[in-house]
Amino acid sequence: MGKKIKDRKGDVLFDSYYQTIFQERWPILREALLAQRQPIAFQQQLKQAYFLDEASLIAAQLLNVQKGDSVLDMCAAPGGKTLVLASLLEGTGHLTSNDRSATRRGRLKSVIESHVPDEWKPSITVTGHDATKWGLYEQQAYDRILLDAPCSSERHVLVDPTALKEWTPARPKHLAIQQFAMLAAALEAVKIGGYILYSTCAINPMEDELIIEKLFTKRSDRFSIEEIHASESERKSYGSIMLPDTSQGKGPLYFCLIRRVS
Numbered sequence: 336m337g338k339k340i341k342d343r344k345g346d347v348l349f350d351s352y353y354q355t356i357f358q359e360r361w362p363i364l365r366e367a368l369l370a371q372r373q374p375i376a377f378q379q380q381l382k383q384a385y386f387l388d389e390a391s392l393i394a395a396q397l398l399n400v401q402k403g404d405s406v407l408d409m410c411a412a413p414g415g416k417t418l419v420l421a422s423l424l425e426g427t428g429h430l431t432s433n434d435r436s437a438t439r440r441g442r443l444k445s446v447i448e449s450h451v452p453d454e455w456k457p458s459i460t461v462t463g464h465d466a467t468k469w470g471l472y473e474q475q476a477y478d479r480i481l482l483d484a485p486c487s488s489e490r491h492v493l494v495d496p497t498a499l500k501e502w503t504p505a506r507p508k509h510l511a512i513q514q515f516a517m518l519a520a521a522l523e524a525v526k527i528g529g530y531i532l533y534s535t536c537a538i539n540p541m542e543d544e545l546i547i548e549k550l551f552t553k554r555s556d557r558f559s560i561e562e563i564h565a566s567e568s569e570r571k572s573y574g575s576i577m578l579p580d581t582s583q584g585k586g587p588l589y590f591c592l593i594r595r596v597s
C-alpha cells in the first residue's frame with residue numbers, strides 16, 4: 336500500500352488528499368483556486384500603490400495596530416502586509432520586518448524603499464532571523480505580531496506543474512511542524528496583553544486551525560482567542576478562513592487573532 340502511494344504522481348495524490356478534506360466542495364473550490372486572481376491597489380499615504388489580494392489587506396488590518404505600537408512582522412517578504420502595518424503606524428512606534436530568506440529579504444527591502452514615505456523609514460528595521468527561534472532572543476517585546484507563516488499555498492501548487500508533480504502529503508506535515516514552532520516563538524515574543532495574528536494562505540486544516548488547537552494543548556493558560564468578524568469568511572473551530580469559491584475570488588487566507596494573557 337505504502338509503495339503504491341509512493342508511486343502515484345503528485346497531482347493525483349494532491350487531488351485525492353484535498354478531495355478527502357473538502358468532499359463534494361473540492362471540484363468547485365479547485366476551480367476557484369485556478370481562476371485568475373484579482374489583486375487590489377493599496378496606497379493609503381504610500382509613495383505608490385502596491386497590488387495585493389484583498390484578503391491579505393483584511394487580515395493585516397485585523398491585527399488592529401495602534402500608533403506607537405512595537406510591531407513584529409515575523410515572515411514579511413515580499414512585503415504586502417508589512418506595508419499595511421507601516422501605514423497604520425505612520426512612522427510612530429517601531430516595525431521590525433523579518434524574513435529568513437536573503438533573496439526574498441532583498442525584495443522586501445526594495446518594496447519598503449519604493450513604497451514607504453522617507454520620513455517613516457527610521458521606524459522600520461528589516462531583519463533576517465529564523466522565526467522558529469525568536470523566543471530564545473526576545474521575550475515580551477512586542478505589542479503586536481503578525482505571523483504570516485510559510486505554508487502549502489495550494490493555489491500556487493495547482494498552477495505550477497512541477498510543484499504539483501512533486502507534491503506529497505509529507506509537505507503539509509513538515510510545514511505544520513515549522514508553523515507551530517513559529518507560533519510558540521511568537522507567544523514568547525509578544526507582551527502580556529499583546530496580540531498575534533496567525534495567518535496562512537493554506538487551505539489545509541493541519542496548517543490552520545489545528546496549529547491553534549495544538550497551542551491549546553501545550554500552552555492553554557497563556558492565551559485566549561479573540562473574536563473577529565470578516566465578511567465573506569467562514570468560521571473554523573479556531574479562527575476563520577476566506578476561500579475563493581465563496582468570497583468572490585479572495586484568498587485563500589486563514590487567520591486567527593490570539594491575545595497573550597499570562
Ligand SMILES: C[S@@+](CC[C@H](N)C(=O)[O-])C[C@H]1O[C@@H](n2cnc3c(N)ncnc32)[C@H](O)[C@@H]1O
Pocket residue numbers: 391409410411412413414415416417433434435436439464465466467483484485486
Ligand atoms: C507567506 S510568505 C510571507 C508573505 C508576506 N507576509 C507578505 O504579505 O508579503 C512566508 C515567508 O516566510 C519566510 N520564511 C520561511 N521560513 C522562515 C523562517 N524560519 N523564519 C523567517 N522567515 C521564514 C519565507 O521566506 C517567506 O517569505
